[in-house]
Amino acid sequence: MPRIQVLPDVLASQVAAGEVVERPASVVKELVENSIDAGAREVLVEIRRGGAALIRVTDDGSGMGREDARMCLERHATSKLQSAADLLRIRTLGFRGEAIPSMASVSRFRLKTRTAEEVAGTEIEVEGGQIGPIRDAGCPVGTVMEVRDLFFNVPARKKFLKTESTESAHIEHQLRLHALAAAQVRIRFRKDDREVFDLPAGLDRLDRLRQILGLSVGRELMRLEPTEATGLRVEGFILPHGHARRGRRHQCIFLNGRPVEDAAISRGLVEGFRGGLQEGLHPAAWLWIEMDPAWVDVNVHPAKREIRLRKPHDLREAIAAAVMGASSALQPPKAIEPETSSSERGRPVIPNRPESGVPKVSVARPVMPSVPAARAVWQPVAVERPLISQEPVTEAAPAGPGFRLIGTLLGRFALLESSDGLVVLDPRAARERIWYEKLMAAGGQSVHTQSLLVPLLLEPGPREVELLLAHREGLASAGFEIGDFGGGCLQVMSAPDFVKPEEVQPLLLDLADELADEATLSRRFADERLAKSLARKAALREKARPEEAMVLLEALFQCDLPYCAADGRPTLSEFSMGELERRFGLSK
CATH class of the missing domain: 3.30.565.10 (Histidine kinase-like ATPase, C-terminal domain)
Structure with missing residues (x-):
C-alpha cells in the first residue's frame, strides 16, 4: 500500500x-x-x-x-x-x-x-x-x-x-x-x-422571457401573482397544461438569482395544477424565488445546481398556491389569438400589450407552433399501402394457437376460446404491436405520409432542436421531414397521415425529452422511441373492431413478441380452466 x-x-x-x-x-x-x-x-x-x-x-x-x-x-x-x-x-x-x-x-x-x-x-x-x-x-x-x-x-x-x-x-x-x-x-x-x-x-422579466421563447409561446404566458410566506417570496410565469412535458428541462427556477434544480419546487408546480396534468408530465414554468439565505444551502453540489432547503414544505405550498391563483387560465382554451406572420417572430417589442403589463390570467391558446393552424394545410403524398387495412375484412383461419372467436365484450375486447380456457384479446394493443414491429422492420417505408403546404414552425429550444436534427434520418424514415429554421426554431415539412397537426409538436418534444434523458443517443434508441409513439397514435386512430379478431391474430402471431404491446401492455390475457374452476368453487 x-x-x-x-x-x-x-x-x-x-x-x-x-x-x-x-x-x-x-x-x-x-x-x-x-x-x-x-x-x-x-x-x-x-x-x-x-x-x-x-x-x-x-x-x-x-x-x-x-x-x-x-x-x-x-x-x-x-x-x-x-x-x-x-x-x-x-x-x-x-x-x-x-x-x-x-x-x-x-x-x-x-x-x-x-x-x-x-x-x-x-x-x-x-x-x-x-x-x-x-x-x-x-x-x-x-x-x-x-x-x-x-x-x-x-x-x-x-x-x-x-x-x-x-x-x-x-x-x-x-x-x-x-x-x-x-x-x-x-x-x-x-x-x-x-x-x-x-x-x-x-427589460423586465416578461419581455426578456418573450425574447427568449418567441412571440408565439410568449403570448400564452400566464403571470403568477407574487405569493409570500415566512421568509420567502415566489413569482413568475407558467404555460397552460397543454405545454406540459415529460422532463423538467423546461422548468427554470431562480433562487436568489441563482439557477437551481429541486424536487420540492417541481412537486409544488404539479400540485398547483390540481390534477389537471397527465401522469408523468411536468408543467412549463419560470419562477423567481427570493428566500432568506439562512434557509437554503447552496453548497451541496460541486456545480451548485442542486440545493438543500431548510423548509421545503413551506416553499412547495407557496408555489402551489401561486399556480392555483391562475387556475381559471388552466381551463380549456376559449379563443385563438390573431394570426401572426413568421416575420414577427423574435421581435422584442410585443404588440397589443396592455399598459398595466400582462394580466394575471391571459387567454390561453391550444398548443400550436408559430405558424397559425389555419395555414397548416396537409397535402397527401402518394406512398405504399398502410400496414393495417381499414376496409371491412372477412373471417380467416387463425394462425398460431388454436383460438376460436366466441364473442365480444362491450365492443372493446374479443373473447376467444383456447384449448386451456378463455383468452381476452385487446385489439388496440395488438395493432400497436403490429405497427411497432412493422415500423422498426420497414424503416417507415409503409407509412402514409402527408406533407405541409406551409411548414409548421416549432420552437422547442436549442438543445431540443439539436437532438432532433441529430436524428433527422430516423425521423424521415418514420414520415417526419424536419429542417433547421435557425434561431432555435425547427420546421416540419411532413408527418405521418395519422398524426394531426396539433399533435406534431408534443410528439416530437416527448421524443426529444426521452433522448435527452438517455446517456447514449444511439440511432436505434431514437428509432425505437419514435416507433413506439407512432404505433400508439396509429392504434388509437383505428376502431377496436373485436369481430375481426381472427384476421388480427394472424398478423399478430407473425410478430417477434406477439404477447405484449410496444410499451409492455399485454395483448392477450388467458384465464385457464383450472383458474375458472377455482373461482367458481368447482376445483377438487
Whole structure:
C-alpha cells in the first residue's frame, strides 16, 4: 500500500476540474457568474468549435488589481467568504474559489483585467496549471477571460465531449438561464464569429422571457401573482397544461438569482395544477424565488445546481398556491389569438400589450407552433399501402394457437376460446404491436405520409432542436421531414397521415425529452422511441373492431413478441380452466 501524500497543486486542481468543469457549458457558467458578481452591465460570450477551441468572456465589471488577479488563480482564494458564518448568508453566485484555477489547469488560460483606479491593466497566462509571468496590459475597465484548447492535457476527458453543435446548444441554454436570472445585464453570444443573440439590459422579466421563447409561446404566458410566506417570496410565469412535458428541462427556477434544480419546487408546480396534468408530465414554468439565505444551502453540489432547503414544505405550498391563483387560465382554451406572420417572430417589442403589463390570467391558446393552424394545410403524398387495412375484412383461419372467436365484450375486447380456457384479446394493443414491429422492420417505408403546404414552425429550444436534427434520418424514415429554421426554431415539412397537426409538436418534444434523458443517443434508441409513439397514435386512430379478431391474430402471431404491446401492455390475457374452476368453487 503506497504511503499517503499531499497531491501537487496542479494535480489537485485537475481533480477538482473533474467536478466543476464537466463540459464547455460549465466553463461559461462559472465565468458568467463571476462577471455578474463583479457588477457587470454587459457580458459578451464568444466560442469556437462548441467551446472546445475557445471560450472568451468579456465584461465591464469592477475588474481586479494586480494582486487580486494573481490570487484568483490560487485554489480556494475568494473575496466572497471571510468566515464560516458567511456560508449562512450567501448572496453571490460564486464563493468557493475553485472554478478559475480548475479550468486553468485543463486549458490554455489567459486573464486580462483592470480596475477604474488603475492606468494599466494586468495580463496573466496559464498553460495546464503552470502560471506564466504577470505583465502590464492595455485594456478597458473590466475583465476578459479566455479558455483555449479545453482538456488539451486531459485527453481522456476530451473524448467525452459531444459534437460541436451539441456543446454549443448546452452553452446557449446556460446563457439563456443567466439572461433570465439577471435581466439587468446585457448578454451577447457569438458562435464561430456569428452573433447568435443580443439580449439588451433594462427589460423586465416578461419581455426578456418573450425574447427568449418567441412571440408565439410568449403570448400564452400566464403571470403568477407574487405569493409570500415566512421568509420567502415566489413569482413568475407558467404555460397552460397543454405545454406540459415529460422532463423538467423546461422548468427554470431562480433562487436568489441563482439557477437551481429541486424536487420540492417541481412537486409544488404539479400540485398547483390540481390534477389537471397527465401522469408523468411536468408543467412549463419560470419562477423567481427570493428566500432568506439562512434557509437554503447552496453548497451541496460541486456545480451548485442542486440545493438543500431548510423548509421545503413551506416553499412547495407557496408555489402551489401561486399556480392555483391562475387556475381559471388552466381551463380549456376559449379563443385563438390573431394570426401572426413568421416575420414577427423574435421581435422584442410585443404588440397589443396592455399598459398595466400582462394580466394575471391571459387567454390561453391550444398548443400550436408559430405558424397559425389555419395555414397548416396537409397535402397527401402518394406512398405504399398502410400496414393495417381499414376496409371491412372477412373471417380467416387463425394462425398460431388454436383460438376460436366466441364473442365480444362491450365492443372493446374479443373473447376467444383456447384449448386451456378463455383468452381476452385487446385489439388496440395488438395493432400497436403490429405497427411497432412493422415500423422498426420497414424503416417507415409503409407509412402514409402527408406533407405541409406551409411548414409548421416549432420552437422547442436549442438543445431540443439539436437532438432532433441529430436524428433527422430516423425521423424521415418514420414520415417526419424536419429542417433547421435557425434561431432555435425547427420546421416540419411532413408527418405521418395519422398524426394531426396539433399533435406534431408534443410528439416530437416527448421524443426529444426521452433522448435527452438517455446517456447514449444511439440511432436505434431514437428509432425505437419514435416507433413506439407512432404505433400508439396509429392504434388509437383505428376502431377496436373485436369481430375481426381472427384476421388480427394472424398478423399478430407473425410478430417477434406477439404477447405484449410496444410499451409492455399485454395483448392477450388467458384465464385457464383450472383458474375458472377455482373461482367458481368447482376445483377438487
